[in-house]
Amino acid sequence: MLNIEQLVAFVAAAEQGSFSAAARHLGKSQSSVSIGVNNLEVDLGITLFDRSTKYPKLTPQGERMLSQAKVLLRQAERIRNYSQASVDSVEDTLKIAIDPLLPFSLLESAIEKMSQRFPFTQVDVSRLAAHQLTNAIINDQVELGFNLAADAVPEGLDFVSIANIEWVCICSPDSIFADMQQVSNETLIGERQIVCRSMMQNTVLQAQGAFSQDIWQADDQEDVIKLVEQGIGWAIVPKDFIVEKQAMGTLIDFRPEFQRYEMMNSADVLWKTNTRLGPAAKYLCEMLGVF
Structure with a gap:
């Protein structure tokens, strides 16, 4: 079975040019990096480095393995981040509704920043007008709604003007x-x-x-x-x-x-009263200057 720490040691040694440089980069001892790479070679049954020169050089098998190791480490990092997001109760999906009259440019920058901060939250955007939009929030079909101010916000909804x-x-x-x-x-x-x-x-x-x-x-x-x-x-x-x-x-x-x-008309963001917004929804509101 592949060991993540061994893969980390291997990639570091390949990218830093030596086991000693990899050890400094990782904040570990040179022996632990060397042992990690050796054990990985034993587990895989291939030689990853040519050690006959002053500095270890990747073998052809090592070259091919390096790209695959990087992919595996990126996937492992995504799994760790996703697990942490679950622990922090980050939304799997954030549903928002936008009035057809509002330009998406109003939210574009804030949504981009939110996507970077919460990469595992999927965003579901719908275009809903007037009563459809407010009813969707009241019925928990969307978390946030963006519309143009009308007569009065229905009871049970909070709102803040954003533009x-x-x-x-x-x-x-x-x-x-x-x-x-x-x-x-x-x-x-x-x-x-x-x-x-x-x-x-x-x-x-x-x-x-x-x-x-x-x-x-x-x-x-x-x-x-x-x-x-x-x-x-x-x-x-x-x-x-x-x-x-x-x-x-x-x-x-x-x-x-x-x-x-x-x-001129006011553009508002609406959400259900007494509902605790999730981290992604709250961050999106913060980027829009709501909180």
């Missing part, structure tokens, strides 16, 4: 709005509007979501933007969704008559 979302009106460069300094409400009402369905379900945003007399709806915000790019209609979307499109020149934003000030 302000700026909204802009957009159209294609070929739209009749493109060269207008300001687009009148009457003109907007007469042109087709593309709306994300989640916007129609948000009590705060409903009025803007149903501004035009001719409305097309889509479940996904990206689909809304694609329809606008094709010149099929105009839309009101979070600014973060269109930064790259604006840079490429496939979308432009315009100022409507009804917009006297910047259109």
Whole structure:
């Protein structure tokens, strides 16, 4: 049976160039490293090092064994880390729900940091709108929800605002709005509007979501933007969704008559009241400035 300590001694000796250097690297005696490598050679029935020169040199079998030993040690480290994560009650899976109206960039950096801190926690991301999202948290189907502030957070849920979302009106460069300094409400009402369905379900945003007399709806915000790019209609979307499109020149934003000030909404993170969040969920919230 392979011994992890023997593999560690072997890899260290190969990488450090000698048994004495490996011993210093590992903080062990030279004899323990030498004995570990010798015992590994006996167990495997092969010679790993040519000891006929001043410094031990890997044999062809040793060269092949080195790459396999590194793989085994990485797997052993993963097993140790996973075991420690289980002891610390780290979540196997963290389920989060995001309103379709929110750009993923809002969470991107925090999720990346969480994945590095908790590499064995799988993240399950779903897009749920309005009541679906809050019901999923209440029914323990997701641990964390991210949405746009509406009327009132349902009883049984806690929330903290994590960002302000700026909204802009957009159209294609070929739209009749493109060269207008300001687009009148009457003109907007007469042109087709593309709306994300989640916007129609948000009590705060409903009025803007149903501004035009001719409305097309889509479940996904990206689909809304694609329809606008094709010149099929105009839309009101979070600014973060269109930064790259604006840079490429496939979308432009315009100022409507009804917009006297910047259109802003609060983005919130929600979780179930009196529920103890797991380490990964708590760390994600910390990275978002919640705690």
